[in-house]
Amino acid sequence: MITYVLIAACVLFTLQGFNSVDFFNRFTLDPYIIKRKKQQYRLATHAFLHGSWVHLFVNMFVLWQFGVAVEKSFEALFGSMSTVYFILLYAGGILVSALPALKKHSDNPYYRSVGASGAVSAVLFSYILLYPTNMLYIFGILPLPAFLLGGLYLWYESRQDRLGKNDGIAHDAHFWGAVYGLAITIAFKPTLFLNFVNQLANLI
Numbered sequence: 001m002i003t004y005v006l007i008a009a010c011v012l013f014t015l016q017g018f019n020s021v022d023f024f025n026r027f028t029l030d031p032y033i034i035k036r037k038k039q040q041y042r043l044a045t046h047a048f049l050h051g052s053w054v055h056l057f058v059n060m061f062v063l064w065q066f067g068v069a070v071e072k073s074f075e076a077l078f079g080s081m082s083t084v085y086f087i088l089l090y091a092g093g094i095l096v097s098a099l100p101a102l103k104k105h106s107d108n109p110y111y112r113s114v115g116a117s118g119a120v121s122a123v124l125f126s127y128i129l130l131y132p133t134n135m136l137y138i139f140g141i142l143p144l145p146a147f148l149l150g151g152l153y154l155w156y157e158s159r160q161d162r163l164g165k166n167d168g169i170a171h172d173a174h175f176w177g178a179v180y181g182l183a184i185t186i187a188f189k190p191t192l193f194l195n196f197v198n199q200l201a202n203l204i
Contacts (some may be wrong), residue, residue: 001067001068001071002067002070002071002083002086002087003063003064003067003071004064006067006090006116007060007063007064009048009170010047010048010050010056010059010060010063010116011060012198013027013045013048013049014048014049014050014056015154017049017050017114020114024042024049024114027041027042027045027046027048027049028042028045028046028049028112028113028114029042029046029098029101029102029112029113029114030042030111030112031101031102031103031104031105031106031111032105032106032107032108032109032110032111034102035106035107040143041165042119043094043095043098043102044091044094044095046098046113046114046115047094047098047114047116047118047119048116049114049115050114050115050116051114051115053138053154055115059115059116059117059120060116062120062123063116063119063120063123066120066123066124066127067110067123067160069127069131070086070089070123070126070127070130071086071200073127073130074086077188077189078093079189079191080190085188088182088184089122089123089126089184089185090119090122090123091119091121092179092180092184093118093119093120093121093122093180093181094118094119096118096122096176096177096180097117097118097119097122097170097172097173097174097176097177097180098113098118098173100172100173100176101113101170101173104172108188113170113173115170115173117170117173117174117177118170118173118174118176118177119177120177121173121174121175121177121178121181122177122178122180122181122184123181124150124177124178124181125150125177125179125181125182125185126181126182126184126185127146128146128147128149128150129181129182129185129186129192129193129196130181130185130192130196131146131199132145132146132147132150132196132199133145133146133147133199133200133202133203134146136149137198145203147196147200150178153178154175154178157171157174157175157178158170158171158175161175169179
């Protein structure tokens with residue numbers, strides 16, 4: 001499955017980054033450098049690097065948990081096109097989630113960003129669209145329906161981004177990756193939105 005390939009790539013790339021500062025710096029999302037040296041490859045490569053073991057583990061755990069489920073659902077929905085659609089979901093999540101930082105920080109020589117969070121958010125919200133009433137657990141303890149957790153997630157990430165707090169988390173990447181995941185999954189099969197609404201109606 002593509003999910004396992006992506007996890008392996010992130011782990012291997014991140015390990016190399018841990019072992020080499022030059023390697024790490026060469027592939028981060030650095031809008032200042034991208035603008036001046038035309039190193040657009042960083043828009044993709046930053047998503048395979050992570051800043052710490054915790055950062056890597058959290059992203060890979062969420063990707064594994066929801067990526068496998070979304071891949072299986074895509075196989076049922078799209079047949080032979082499922083792999084292509086899943087790659088578009090993930091790769092598009094990387095690029096779309098990086099664009100706000102590219103715009104906001106192109107003249108900031110101190111901004112750096114790494115991590116697969118934007119792409120993982122895209123996968124997570126594709127799952128939420130497909131299974132809005134499934135129960136998800138915050139911190140493995142508090143159960144919430146997927147659609148409600150998704151709504152809280154979007155509200156929180158949007159709020160934190162507006163506040164502009166320097167907490168080391170790319171909240172804009174999380175938000176726009178999630179929005180992209182919803183939008184592209186609906187674009188693949190518009191009737192999925194009606195299915196989403198019907199599932200919520202049946203829950204009520």
